[in-house]
Amino acid sequence: MELLNYNAPGLLFPAISLLMLAYTNRFLGLTSASRGLVLQYRTKPDIRLLRQVESLRERLSLVRHTQAMGVTSLLFCTTCLFALFLDSQLTARFAFAGALLFMMASLVVSLREIYLSVRAINIEFDSLLRDAQADDHR
Template sequence: MTTLSYNTVGLLFPAISLLMLAYTNRFLGLASLVRGLIAKHHEQPSHALMRQIDSLSRRLSLIRHTQALGVLSLIFCVASLFLLFLSMELLAQLAFGLALLCMLASLLLSLREIQMSVRALQIEVEAIRGVALP
């Protein structure tokens, strides 16, 4: 059995912090865009704007879940450090494993949101060009 050290667990903190910062920036950018589209829709209601707002809302929901998983990852990471402090090696390893799983799930959801973003841009380009992209 491999021994878990403070250093190993500590390596996850900066990674989680950077991910949380990226997720928060993405969330704030999308939220601002949604607010602008809602204001535009109030001025001149449009089915196309409503579709964009719905799509962005789904992406915001995904980002919210990525943030929640990131926070859970951080919580499990802290728990792992605390359990190491209490010399509870097996529980510390379990908590660290859960932290890694939460981080992985967060990254996978982030990847899905990025795919949605790219697809939305492709649709916009198709509308301008009047042709479908591959």
């Protein structure tokens, strides 16, 4: 079995950092949309807005989980590097495996959030089409 060296966990650092940046941008976009919907609902209550708010709440929760898993992945990656520094191959291997597993888990949860995002925009499209059809019948 080949020894683990600094290169493998070192390659994960930029990947995890980019994922964390993407997750943070996603989070900021969702919070901005949430505030806008809340303001819009307070101005003119509409059941369709409540459906969007429910979707945003679920999506924000998923993004929070992706961020937590990304941070955990980074912690495992750092632990791996520290274990390599201490010449503890077994600990380094377990930590590296943990970093990879948490990174994969964050990607899976992110994929789920993307599917919810598409569902949310479809709510908007359905609303727009219903309004357009109602205007055509007038």
